[in-house]
Amino acid sequence: MAIIEATDLTKVFRRIVRRPGIGGAVRALFSREYEDKVAVDGVNFTLAEGELVGYLGPNGAGKSTTIKILTGILVPTSGSVRVAGVVPYQRRQENAENIGVVFGQRSQLYWDLPLRESFELLRAIYDVPRNRYLENLAHFSAILDLERFFDTPVRQLSLGERMRGDFAAAMLHDPKIVYLDEPTIGLDVVAKEAIREFITRVNRERGTTVILTTHDLADVERLTPRVILIDEGRVIFDGALERLRTEYGTHRTLVVTFAEAPIEIDVPGAELEGREGLVARLRFDRRLLSAEALIRRVMERYPISDVSIIEPDIDTIVRRIYVEGYQHGPVGTPS
């Protein structure tokens, strides 16, 4: 059963246009000009209970706006949204009981209080039964290693420690859904690993539905079987990560080391991606040309000393999609 349903979700922000200089500032006092910016433009998706989905897109694509609508902070301009049977912006408080949120760039913990006190406060806010609270706390501190800084005021915690605290805080009341907005941003490898482990276990053991926005595609490869790609407010891909890889990862790169530097590199069927001294990178479509054929073409033209092939990683795929747009194949339908 669908736990999140977004239909034709659209959000238009109205901004005051500011003209440069003092003249502009004075003019703005008398007449204001507005400019509409479409942040989310007819987004559709459905999430089943217990899914773990990566919500990806470049900066300003509309990810955070979507999350804010789902959490009930923002009212959509048009379209409909339902989270666990509740329209979030109509029943913000009720929706809040169903969800947990972690913002990588903003802590929800109480700055002046030790972590322990923050948790106690959250227990009171969400009315978590004492037993359940202690159980969850013990469980989370085992995974996230919270014991060491339980009694330290939050403002004195390192970013990694604070994020672990934030994760535990978001999960204390057993939310049905958690929204993670760039949760691994700025973390070191160890902390990232701890957080990823936590996300996996929460999803698997508790059946919590997770929406994750991130710029770290390692998070996606590690965690989310399904990805939704959004750009300029529109969903440009929705489907299995694997499908994205096969459909869009059509281009491989041949790295050639020449024996002597050629003046001009021109190989039919391949595009010169970059060149540094003797080393050149040639990009080719594996559906049109095999690696073997390409190597032969290169060797016919230039003396070479070494070749290697780079398979497209998810990072490259997504980067290309951000730059070029999604062009190959139809836009995916929810699986």
Add this chain to the structure above:
Amino acid sequence: MIGTAEGRRRPRFRLEPYVEFARTAMAREATYRFDVFTTIGSFVVRVYLLRMVWTALYAHNAAPHELSRHAIITYSAVALLMGIVMDIDQTRALKDKLHDGSIATDFLKPIIVPFYFFADGTGEVLFHAVLLIPATLIALLIFHIIVPAPAVLAAFALSFFLGYMVGFFLNFLLNCSAFWTLEISAVQLIVTWLTDLFGGELIPLILFPAFLQNFIYALPFAAMFSTPLLIYVGVIPPSRYLESMGLQLVWIVVLALVSTVMWRAGSRRIVVQGG
């Protein structure tokens, strides 16, 4: 749809979170211990200075007939005692959170957000109210302030509470204006001056010229300090308690209504613009 019927359920109101907010605010305030000494110290100095001023004025025969020298020193001391809790901007957290955008996280919680600010502010004020004990002792033992009859004292306490609520809503309103302007310190400064001048904290309002008094009583500031203080020193007799405190109550209702409207409009703005 399935969700619709269940969706009608409203979360039942629980007091517990708000009690906890107040408790944590007290704990937070307790970490700034140095405040205790500065507050008591500045209280003693200010009462002492005001006593000198009034003594000098009375020596030059500038005395009002309603208040004896001793009564006016009592007035000043009690005003400064009230100031220990009244001068706190309890809801400044609202302004701060609007400023840095962290208000969004409060809207993510199943709480009534303005109640949170009220609870947090109350906790802060209650912590500072503890300072009233040593300060009152000093006022009694060093400055020998007049202690009125228990019935008058009770009326004063009630009027003080009403004055506190007027002050609370006034502060809340000011902090709410940060929804639109973000920078409110200039407006706050002006209101602080108006309160100092027209609230009766420094100078009893009965000393103002008659034409100005009408104007002053049309403002909410007198309901904060002047009414409870004049009850304390007996200028407002028991026969006028109902009328005086009724006026305070009217101010509370008016300011609460304006606050509600401001909050609705302000938080709607967040909801529309995304903080």
